[in-house]
Each structure stands twice: as structure tokens, then as C-alpha cells.
Amino acid sequence: MKPLESDELVLTDAQFRMFRDFFRDACGLSFGDDSRFLLEKRLARRVRELDVGTFTAYHYLLRKDSSGDEELSQAIDELTTNETYFFRERNQLNALVNEILPELLARRVSGGPPVSIWSAGCSSGEEPYTIVMMAKEAGFEPGKDFRVYASDISRRMLQKARQGVYRPASFRDTDPVLQKRYFEEKDGCWRISDDVKRHVTFTRVNLLDPPRVALLGTMDVILCRNVIIYFDIETKRQVIDLFGQKLHAGGYLLLGHAESLINISSAFELRHLKHDLVYRKPLPGESERDAWQDAAAAAIDRVDPCDEGGRR
Numbered sequence: 001m002k003p004l005e006s007d008e009l010v011l012t013d014a015q016f017r018m019f020r021d022f023f024r025d026a027c028g029l030s031f032g033d034d035s036r037f038l039l040e041k042r043l044a045r046r047v048r049e050l051d052v053g054t055f056t057a058y059h060y061l062l063r064k065d066s067s068g069d070e071e072l073s074q075a076i077d078e079l080t081t082n083e084t085y086f087f088r089e090r091n092q093l094n095a096l097v098n099e100i101l102p103e104l105l106a107r108r109v110s111g112g113p114p115v116s117i118w119s120a121g122c123s124s125g126e127e128p129y130t131i132v133m134m135a136k137e138a139g140f141e142p143g144k145d146f147r148v149y150a151s152d153i154s155r156r157m158l159q160k161a162r163q164g165v166y167r168p169a170s171f172r173d174t175d176p177v178l179q180k181r182y183f184e185e186k187d188g189c190w191r192i193s194d195d196v197k198r199h200v201t202f203t204r205v206n207l208l209d210p211p212r213v214a215l216l217g218t219m220d221v222i223l224c225r226n227v228i229i230y231f232d233i234e235t236k237r238q239v240i241d242l243f244g245q246k247l248h249a250g251g252y253l254l255l256g257h258a259e260s261l262i263n264i265s266s267a268f269e270l271r272h273l274k275h276d277l278v279y280r281k282p283l284p285g286e287s288e289r290d291a292w293q294d295a296a297a298a299a300i301d302r303v304d305p306c307d308e309g310g311r312r
């Protein structure tokens with residue numbers, strides 16, 4: 001008799017450590033002991049789908065992947081969330097379009113290239129498409145004023161992004177007027193207009209693969225939002241260091257609202273823009289400031305000057 005599915009695949013201590021180390025090294029994902037059950041359940045799905053029989057055989061297949069890390073991409077899809085939606089963390093995107101983009105364009109030498117914006121970890125494309133829509137709404141010309149590049153490690157997500165067809169959940173924070181302006185509805189799904197789509201260049205990049213990252217040019221703005229949250233501290237440092245190398249001096253780094261560079265890097269300054277807090281790579285001659293210093297300065301600013309403890 002065929003055993004029950006739950007009896008078939010149990011992750012041993014040694015197998016758990018094996019997968020934990022593999023995913024940390026291959027793509028930065030960090031799994032603590034509390035993720036053991038998740039790892040067992042999600043990887044078991046792949047073991048069954050591929051019919052390889054055991055976790056050990058699946059681990060071997062991942063390591064020896066002859067399909068150019070196709071299986072790694074599938075496994076990551078099983079293990080991470082690709083959650084995203086249009087106009088997510090809108091204040092920050094307002095800062096990008098209304099403050100950062102005008103500043104960078106003002107600094108551009110006459111006839112210079114468009115401002116380059118990279119959405120690193122773009123999932124199914126809502127983030128880079130939102131940037132194009134918002135910049136167009138603000139009167140900027142894609143291709144001339146700015147150019148958007150977008151990447152993800154997941155082939156499945158990139159395929160969705162390139163198709164540009166979305167379900168209603170992606171529009172949970174979208175103004176219906178803009179939805180009608182930039183999308184066409186068909187059978188309950190919404191297709192993005194070519195006029196937005198053609199201004200985003202999608203490419204597959206594992207952020208832990210520096211030679212692959214090096215193929216992208218130097219950027220003026222990098223958005224890496226809700227991605228490094230899954231990485232351990234060493235991997236975060238490695239990726240942020242890489243972003244520092246990929247950014248022009250005076251360029252900006254935009255992280256998710258739950259993410260910061262505290263304890264990770266002092267190569268960026270924290271900037272208080274009108275719409276949001278963002279990180280900036282200093283220009284030559286400007287001093288690199290510690291994110292802690294900025295946070296302390298902001299805290300001191302907030303102290304009431306009439307208060308005994310006021311510093312003014």
C-alpha cells in the first residue's frame with residue numbers, strides 16, 4: 001500500500017542544515033530553525049512534482065542543476081513571497097518622481113543620457129510599471145528623461161511582468177482613473193498599455209551573482225524594496241555594497257519601509273525629503289555619514305526647544 005504523503009517526506013536535521021546553507025549561499029535567503037516546517041512542506045512539493053523520491057536527491061539536483069539554475073528559480077518561488085502591487089509605498093515613489101528625478105535631471109549635463117532607474121527584485125512588474133506611470137503623470141518623458149530597468153531572480157515572475165496582465169488584487173491601491181488610463185480590461189484581467197510596457201527593460205538577475213549584476217550599467221537610482229528583508233546580515237551587507245558600486249555618486253537607494261541600513265552600511269547618507277526618507281551615495285567631497293548619526297540628528301531635531309533637554 002502507498003504510504004500517506006505526510007509519512008513520505010520528513011526533513012532530517014542534517015537535511016535541514018544542508019538546504020539552509022545551500023539557499024543562503026545561492027541566493028541569500030535566510031532560514032532559521034523556525035522555518036524548518038515551511039522548508040519541509042514547500043520543498044516536498046518539488047520533490048513530488050519532479051518525482052525524485054527524497055530530499056537528498058532533490059538537494060543533489062539543485063546543486064548540479066544543468067538547466068542554468070532553472071530549479072533554483074522554481075525553489076525560490078516556492079519559498080519566498082512575490083507579493084507586490086501597483087503604487088505600493090506611494091510616498092517613496094512620490095519622492096522619486098517629484099524630488100529625486102527633478103534633482104538628477106537638473107544635474108545632468110545638457111544632452112546627457114536619461115536618468116537610469118533600476119527596480120531590483122521587481123517580482124511581477126508592478127513596481128517598475130508604477131514608476132513609468134507616475135513619471136509620465138508628472139510630465140516626464142520616458143526614454144528621454146528617464147529609463148527603467150527591472151530584474152528578479154524568478155523566471156516565473158519575469159514572465160508575468162513581461163506579459164503585463166494583472167488581476168484585481170494588484171490594483172488594491174490604484175486610483176481607478178489611472179487604472180482606466182493605463183490598462184485595458186479583458187475577462188476580469190487588466191493588460192498594461194504598450195506605452196508604459198515598452199519603457200521597462202526586464203532581465204533576470206540574482207543579486208548574489210556579482211558578474212551578472214555587473215552586466216547592468218551604472219545607475220542613478222536603485223529601488224530594492226522588500227527584498228533584502230529575507231537575507232541574513234552578511235548577505236545584506238554584500239548586496240548593499242554591490243549597490244554602492246552600481247550607483248553613480250549622488251545617486252539614490254530606496255529600500256522598503258521596514259528596511260534600513262543601520263548596522264549594514266555607512267556608505268550612504270540618510271536624506272529627509274519632503275515625501276519620504278531615502279538613502280543617497282554622497283558626491284566626491286561630501287562626507288559619508290553614518291546612518292546612526294542621521295537618525296540621532298533627526299531625533300534631536302524633534303526635541304522641543306522649550307523643553308529642558310532641548311539642544312537649541
Ligand SMILES: C[S@@+](CC[C@H](N)C(=O)[O-])C[C@H]1O[C@@H](n2cnc3c(N)ncnc32)[C@H](O)[C@@H]1O
Binds near residue numbers: 081120124152206
Ligand atoms: C516581496 S517581492 C518585492 C517586490 C517589489 N520590490 C515590491 O516591493 O513590491 C520580493 C522579490 O525579491 C525576489 N528575490 C529574492 N531573492 C532574490 C535574489 N537573490 N536576487 C534577485 N531577486 C530576488 C523574489 O523573487 C521576489 O520577487
